[in-house]
Amino acid sequence: MDSIRNPYTPNAGASPEIIVGRDEHKRxxxxxxxxxxRGRTEQSMIMTGLRGVGKTVLLNEFGEMARAAHWEVLEIEASKHSDVHFRQTIASLLKGALLRLSPRARWSxxxxxxxxxxxSFAATVDQQGTWSLSWDVEAAEGLADHGNLAMDLTDVFVAVGEAARERQRGVALLIDEVQFLSAVQLEALIQGVHKTVQKKLPLTFVGAGLPxxxxxxxxxxxxxxxxxxxxKIDSLSESEAEQALLEPAQTEGVVFDRGALDLARSxxxxxxxxxxELGYQVWEIAEGPTLTREDVEQAREVYETxxxxxxFRVRLDRATPLxxxxxxxxxxxxxxxxxAxxxxxxxxxxxxxxGPTRAxxxxxxxxxTPEHGYAAFTVPDFDKFMLRAVPSLNVPPVQKRSKKK
Known part of the structure; x- marks a missing residue:
């Protein structure tokens, strides 16, 4: 069938044509x-789940919902950066949010x-010298200048939250890959949001990450x-999985027969x-407009490859032999x-x-680690891939420490 019309989107974080099974989280x-x-409090959320279950897609959906509600949306994909870099990123995003909440000429x-x-929050010094926001706004005295990330982030969240409330707007900080934040950064975010909750301010942090x-x-x-x-964001139920397979194809006048649908779901x-991924590959090899079990069987090898x-491979390639x-x-x-x-x-x-290798x-x-002493893969079916990709177990010899002379 026509590749241009292919309605399936096997790309990292790409929103599918139809988002199913996530209505509860959107509500x-x-x-x-x-x-x-409305000035009331409500628990925020940090979504957890394995790779490929749609956490990023759902976080992006939240961003669209917040924008539709006229909130300022600040989006970050966390990575292993220093606290200085984290501070700079947050400061730049909050600067933009303030300017969008109100032009400088109309600031109250x-x-x-x-x-x-x-x-003040941005005016920190690292090894290369002073970094600034490049705008001529003087720093506040005694606020966000403690040198402690949690205290400083709390001050800046409260100040920006108060500015948003005055404009009858809100600020949503959406952070993906939360597990890559340092303990100090995560603690600072939690402490900052805690204070905005106490003050009933329209500022929140919603995250997504591994279990x-x-x-x-x-x-x-x-x-x-x-x-x-x-x-917990998990796999779809049988009916939801069928819906996710069927509805995108139906938008292009294509249907699955019962055998194709059962095999694809399995x-x-x-x-x-x-x-x-499977929907995409089936579309590419089928003649249509009815997708058959034989189409799914033929696409399976390409899908697994x-x-x-x-x-799978991009994850294994990062690993050492041990x-x-x-x-x-x-x-x-x-x-x-x-x-273990x-x-x-x-x-x-x-x-x-x-122990160090596991860590x-x-x-x-x-x-x-789903429970103490146990470890599991963060990617579904990764065990099967490992058996295919590494046919035999080869344990490197123990490295002996050289004796000091």
């Missing part, structure tokens, strides 16, 4: 915006005060579990990214979360020897 976000706008005392606090985020947030601030909801297991060469061996040993034990001692046994090592894989976002 929760809409309620958050409306309650904050509250708006001007917020700008001064943002300037360990709920634990990390709780470690950062004990009250995080009361400040946020942690909805292959993808309801994972949104897998649905988009595409996943192996991109979605990290690769650790993941291969996990895959040998099966798709479920695996106990069992993985070590398969590798012929002691758990203590492999590195968690830090890289390749594994997460």
């Amino acid at each position: 929760a976000f809409d309620m958050l915006l409306q309650r904050l706008q 005392d509250i708006g001007r005060r917020a700008a001064q606090v943002v300037t 360990q985020i709920a634990e990390l947030a709780g470690d950062a601030k004990s009250y995080a579990e009361r400040l946020f909801k942690f909805p 292959i993808t297991k309801g994972y949104p990214y897998f649905i988009q 595409k996943l192996d060469s991109s979605f 990290q690769t061996a650790y993941m291969r040993a996990m895959a040998e034990l099966g798709p479920d979360a695996q106990k 001692s069992d993985v070590a046994r398969v590798m012929g090592r002691e758990s203590t020897q492999l 590195e894989l968690i830090d890289m976002g390749l594994l997460y």
Whole structure:
């Protein structure tokens, strides 16, 4: 069929033609915006889930909803940057938000005060010297200049929240890949939002990340579990998966027969990214306008090859030989979360020897810890890929430390 008309979107974070199974989360976000706008409080949210389940898509959808409600939307994809870089990013985004909330010529005392606090927040010194926002607004004294990220971010959130409230608007900070924030950065965000909640200001932080985020947030601030909801974004139900397959095709006058739909649902297991990838490949090989089980069978090999060469491979290529061996040993034990001692046994090592490797894989976002002592892959079906990509387990020899002379 015509590739230009292909309605499936197997791209990182790309919104599919039809978003299904996420209405509950969209309603929760809409309620958050409306309650904050009315000066009431409401728990914000940090969405958790494996790779490919649609967290980024949903976060983007939240951004569109907030813009439609005339909120200022600040979007960040977190990465392992220093606190100085994090501060600079936040300051630049808040500067833009203030200018969009009101032109400088019409700033009230509250708006001007917020700008001064943002300037103060940005006026930090790193090894290269002073970085500034490049606008002629003097810094506030005694606010956002403590040198402590949590205290400074709290001051700036309150000031900008007050400016937004005066304009009868709101500010939504949407952060993807929250697990890559440092403990200091996450704690600062939680503390800052906590203060805006206490003051009933229309400013909130909504995040998305891997499953360990709920634990990390709780470690950062004990009250995080009361400040946020942690909805789990998972695979789609059978009916939702069918809808995600059927409806995009129907927009182009194409239908699945029952056999094709059952097989496609079985292959993808309801994972949104897998649905988009398989739907795309079926469309490319089929003649249509009815997609058959044979079409799905023929597309399956291309679908698996595409996943192996991109979605899965990009993660394996980042791993060292020992990290690769650790993941291969996990895959040998099966798709479920695996106990550290069992993985070590398969590798012929002691758990203590492999503790640093396991921690590195968690830090890289390749594994997460669903419970103490266990680790699981952050990507669905990664165990099967490891068995295909690394046919045999090869554990590098233990590196002996050289004796000091």
